[in-house]
Each structure stands twice: as C-alpha cells, then as structure tokens.
Amino acid sequence: MTVLSPRPDLWTLDPDVLHLNHGSYGAVPRRTQDVMAALRAETEANPMLWFRSVAARLTTSRLALASYLRTDPSGFALVPNASAGVTVALATLPIPAGSRIVLTNHAYGAVRYAAERFARANQAEVAVVDVPLEADDETVASLIEPTLDGAAVLIVDQISSATAMVFPIGALVSLCAEYGVPIVVDGAHAPGLIDAPAADGADFWTGNFHKWPASPRATAGLVVAEKWRTATLPLIVSWSENDERLPERFDVQGTYDYVPWIAALESLRVLDELEWPVRRSQLSDLVDEGARVVAKALGTGIAEVVRPAATMRLVELPSSVDLTDAEGLKMRVSRELKAEITLTGFDGRGFIRLSAHAYNSLPDYEELSERLPRVLA
Numbered sequence: 329m330t331v332l333s334p335r336p337d338l339w340t341l342d343p344d345v346l347h348l349n350h351g352s353y354g355a356v357p358r359r360t361q362d363v364m365a366a367l368r369a370e371t372e373a374n375p376m377l378w379f380r381s382v383a384a385r386l387t388t389s390r391l392a393l394a395s396y397l398r399t400d401p402s403g404f405a406l407v408p409n410a411s412a413g414v415t416v417a418l419a420t421l422p423i424p425a426g427s428r429i430v431l432t433n434h435a436y437g438a439v440r441y442a443a444e445r446f447a448r449a450n451q452a453e454v455a456v457v458d459v460p461l462e463a464d465d466e467t468v469a470s471l472i473e474p475t476l477d478g479a480a481v482l483i484v485d486q487i488s489s490a491t492a493m494v495f496p497i498g499a500l501v502s503l504c505a506e507y508g509v510p511i512v513v514d515g516a517h518a519p520g521l522i523d524a525p526a527a528d529g530a531d532f533w534t535g536n537f538h539k540w541p542a543s544p545r546a547t548a549g550l551v552v553a554e555k556w557r558t559a560t561l562p563l564i565v566s567w568s569e570n571d572e573r574l575p576e577r578f579d580v581q582g583t584y585d586y587v588p589w590i591a592a593l594e595s596l597r598v599l600d601e602l603e604w605p606v607r608r609s610q611l612s613d614l615v616d617e618g619a620r621v622v623a624k625a626l627g628t629g630i631a632e633v634v635r636p637a638a639t640m641r642l643v644e645l646p647s648s649v650d651l652t653d654a655e656g657l658k659m660r661v662s663r664e665l666k667a668e669i670t671l672t673g674f675d676g677r678g679f680i681r682l683s684a685h686a687y688n689s690l691p692d693y694e695e696l697s698e699r700l701p702r703v704l705a
C-alpha cells in the first residue's frame with residue numbers, strides 16, 4: 329500500500345481539517361492560485377489592456393484544454409460548469425411535444441431539474457430509469473433501451489455523483505444511434521478520471537475541470553458533435569453571437585471573469601508533474617484501503633459498485649443514521665470532527681462518498697474512522 333504524503337508545498341488546504349471530499353469542489357493548487365493572483369493584479373493595473381488581451385489568452389487556454397481531453401478543438405467550447413453544459417445541450421436539441429427526456433435515477437439533482445424545465449417548456453415529459461447500484465454495463469444498457477423509442481434525448485452520467493459509478497458510455501452512444509436518439513453525456517467528474525472522456529461520439533458531452541484536474545472553479549468544457557455545432561449557442565448572448573465558429577462563440581460572455589479559464593493550465597501542469605496517471609492509480613488503491621478502514625470502524629461495508637470511479641468510494645452508513653437532515657449532519661462532521669466528507673443517499677440507503685486526491689494519505693482515513701463514531705454511532 330502506497331502511503332502518499334500530503335503536499336503543503338502544492339496545496340493551501342487547512343492542515344487541521346481532514347479533506348476527504350475533493351469530488352465536490354476540488355482544491356486549487358498553490359501555484360494556480362498564484363497565477364490567478366498575478367492575472368488579477370494585471371487586470372487591475374489596466375482593465376482596458378487586460379480585456380484587449382483576453383481573446384488571445386483564451387484561445388491558448390482553450391486549445392490546451394481540448395488537447396488535455398484529446399478532443400477536436402473545433403467542437404470544444406468553454407462553459408462555466410457542467411450545469412451550464414447540460415443546459416446548453418437541452419436548449420439546442422429539438423424536444424417535440426409528447427416526447428420524453430430520459431435520464432437515470434443516478435442523475436445529478438440539478439441536471440434533473442434542467443430536464444424538468446425543458447420538458448415543461450416543450451410539453452414533453454421526463455422518464456427516469458431505475459438502475460440498481462450493483463448493475464453491470466449490460467444491465468445498464470438493457471434497462472435504458474426500452475425507454476429510447478420515441479425519446480427526445482438520453483442524458484446519462486459518465487461518472488455519477490451520488491453513487492460514484494462509471495457508466496458504459498460507448499455502449500449507450502451506440503444504442504442511442506440505433507434508435508436515432510441524441511445522447512447528452514454528463515461528464516462532470518470525468519476530466520482527470522477518464523482518459524479521452526469525450527471520445528465516444530456523444531451528441532453533447534460536458535465536464536468540469538475544477539474537480540479532478542484541480543483547475544480554478546467555473547472552468548468546464550462542452551464538446552459538441554459536428555451536426556449540432558451551428559445550432560449550439562451560449563447561454564449569454566454577447567458580441568460573438570454571429571461568430572460561425574462554435575468555440576469562439578462561447579469565448580465572449582460579456583464582462584466576465586475570464587481568469588479561471590486562463591489560469592486552468594497551471595493546474596494541468598501541476599498534475600503532469602505529479603505524473604497523474606500513475607498517481608491516479610495509487611489514489612485508487614488508497615481510497616480502496618481508506619474505505620475499508622472507515623467501513624470497519626462503522627461496522628458496515630463498501631457499496632458493491634461494479635465499476636467505481638477511480639478515486640471515489642461509497643461507504644455504507646449504519647442503518648441507524650437518518651439522512652433526512654444530511655446537510656445538518658455534514659455540518660456536524662465539519663464542525664465537531666473537523667472533517668469534510670459528503671453524504672449521499674440512493675435507493676433508500678445512505679453512504680459516505682470518500683474521495684482521494686494527491687494531498688490525501690492513509691492516516692486521513694484512519695483518523696476519520698476514529699472520529700466518525702462520535703457523530704454517526
């Protein structure tokens with residue numbers, strides 16, 4: 329078992345807190361914070377000069393982010409977050425009255441709200457496919473297939489949030505093509521965890537750079553299949569409205585804070601120096617071991633997810649734990665135990681979703697397992 333060392337030289341995280349939830353908002357390395365601070369200082373030294381320089385800097389950053397995802401740069405646009413990416417996709421796709429928007433019971437809550445809003449606006453409906461936590465790839469595809477005939481769109485997670493499960497995107501893209509149904513892939517967690525996450529040929533794919541690639545928040549990407557590129561418009565109407573090129577159309581979002589998009593590359597460099605693919609597989613072993621330690625302390629087990637996300641695991645909560653007030657419970661863990669974790673509920677079961685990133689090591693999980701019974705017993 330590799331015990332990784334926390335790197336205070338690389339991160340500014342409070343050392344008195346156990347940081348075990350990278351999956352929600354990430355954590356920005358010190359070096360990227362310095363780059364952002366320098367860019368902000370430059371802005372304030374001469375705002376006019378700064379805004380004149382933004383287009384060229386954005387182009388450099390956008391091309392590098394597309395290359396990181398190994399995707400065609402002419403179909404890659406910057407968006408503030410995965411929620412925006414999904415919203416853009418739903419605003420672009422035709423949703424005929426009487427059709428249905430299909431998603432699964434693993435879908436992120438805000439994405440489900442987006443589906444509901446667009447269904448309402450188009451006199452369509454939302455169909456939710458129940459996929460068990462333990463489903464393998466074939467089961468996932470066979471449960472979704474019966475809902476595709478007559479569907480306007482399938483929205484599916486690449487890695488789900490509440491259940492940290494990897495979905496078989498390649499198989500679902502093929503299935504949707506058979507039925508002539510567009511597919512929107514919610515890859516919020518995919519950058520950094522899945523190599524070439526947008527390579528399967530979905531109609532739309534969106535993903536966050538602020539999570540696993542540790543980029544500044546509000547940095548996300550949208551990959552659009554060629555057939556939709558002309559029709560796809562940014563949520564904010566601005567000066568690039570009539571630009572025929574998709575990425576450039578999304579670059580101009582009015583007077584906006586473009587610093588995160590420009591500074592994002594520094595985080596990619598940090599990950600590169602950490603030899604990320606090797607590190608990621610070490611983190612996978614680490615979170616496996618960490619989850620076992622925590623589950624043992626709680627007298628429970630680890631969820632039997634067939635393909636768990638590389639760096640996240642679900643530890644079952646004792647049945648005595650009531651998740652009605654999950655936020656309150658998380659606040660108690662934060663305040664009383666000085667630990668940051670997230671709690672998720674799925675199909676009537678409650679879990680701690682544990683993350684591992686390059687600043688975590690086994691003692692973090694051991695420490696958590698000692699502290700947790702005080703609040704969760």
Ligand SMILES: Cc1ncc(COP(=O)(O)O)c(C=O)c1O
Nearest residue numbers: 409410411412436488489514516
């Ligand atoms: C699967 C999934 N989809 C969408 C989102 C929304 O991401 P954002 O809040 O960055 O828009 C998240 C956020 O964690 C997520 O996990």
